[in-house]
Amino acid sequence: MSLFAELRLIPFSRLTNGSRWRVEAMRSYSAPQLLWITKGQGRITVGGVTRGYGAHNAVFIPAHTMHGFEMTSQVYGTAIVFSGMPDMELPDGPHHLRIRDGAVQAELTILVESLQRELDGRRPESKRAIRHLAGLVSVWLDRQILLEEDGPRRPDSARRLASGFAALVEKDFRSAKSVSDYAAELGVTPTHLTRVCNRTCGRTASDLLAERKISEAQRLLADTRAPIKEIASALGYASPAYFTRAFQARAGASPTTFRKGH
Structure with a gap:
């Protein structure tokens, strides 16, 4: 090494x-x-x-x-x-x-x-x-x-919940799990989870989940030759068409255009 x-x-x-x-x-x-x-x-x-x-x-x-x-x-x-x-x-x-x-x-x-x-x-x-x-x-x-x-401060309940959500997203963002699924796993309502995420990082729970998925899609598009339909499936999107719409809304370009530029 x-x-x-x-x-x-x-x-x-x-x-x-x-x-x-x-x-x-x-x-x-x-x-x-x-x-x-x-x-x-x-x-x-x-x-x-x-x-x-x-x-x-x-x-x-x-x-x-x-x-x-x-x-x-x-x-x-x-x-x-x-x-x-x-x-x-x-x-x-x-x-x-x-x-x-x-x-x-x-x-x-x-x-x-x-x-x-x-x-x-x-x-x-x-x-x-x-x-x-x-x-x-x-x-x-x-x-x-x-x-x-x-001495280290004990994080408040909002930060503990946001950190728990972020850890679960990092573990499972490639799945088709929704914010409701994550909220249920954390023992809170989706509304409460979204309110907490807004408070701790200025983003909704849906935004955090979507941003993690799209950033991984960007990496795969830029660094691999995997077909777009395979990337969509690997990240838990229901169809390549749905993935393309979600990607364009977040990245400002279609997956094909983004790949050509990188």
Whole structure:
């Protein structure tokens, strides 16, 4: 396994150079990641909860957690992707930390810069150094979570419900399950679930579900040669025609047009 398979550092400038839909679409990754934002501001949705972010914010996103990141070319920072590190001690849930202490900000920045030197330089014992530095990043993260307002806050019932819904969507969005099905599984009414999602992230429950399906459809259209009818079936749509209408309404182009452009 190469060093690059174990940990990756992705500057935000590389993310914003790509297609905007890839950055902002609701999606998830198979590896945990820590976003270290050093300049700029915007909004980020993680696990059904939307918050504003600014400079010196650290956002931890566990593996397989649905999220969307609003980002412009004026936002700077680094994504630390802990791929290939199953033994790394990292938080189980998402965290959004606002780091106000300059010394603590510098601590993480120095760790990121040290990781980058090890990844770039192919120095002796780089693999060992990278694993130790990644461990120090995880310690830094745990400390800030523990110190945040004298201990982590217990999320309110609305955020717990929204996070539960987002987790179920991430697990089952390829099925034909409706918002009513998800609400029943969570033990609430569809109306209550929609009200809560509106409160926590400014989207209805139907919007969150549709955005996750369409972002996956965009990825499949851009990155594979799978026929459109197969993509529609794989994402739980009743027919290719229904999928095409839903896709065009969300993406602003038909699946065929979108694929040609990417």
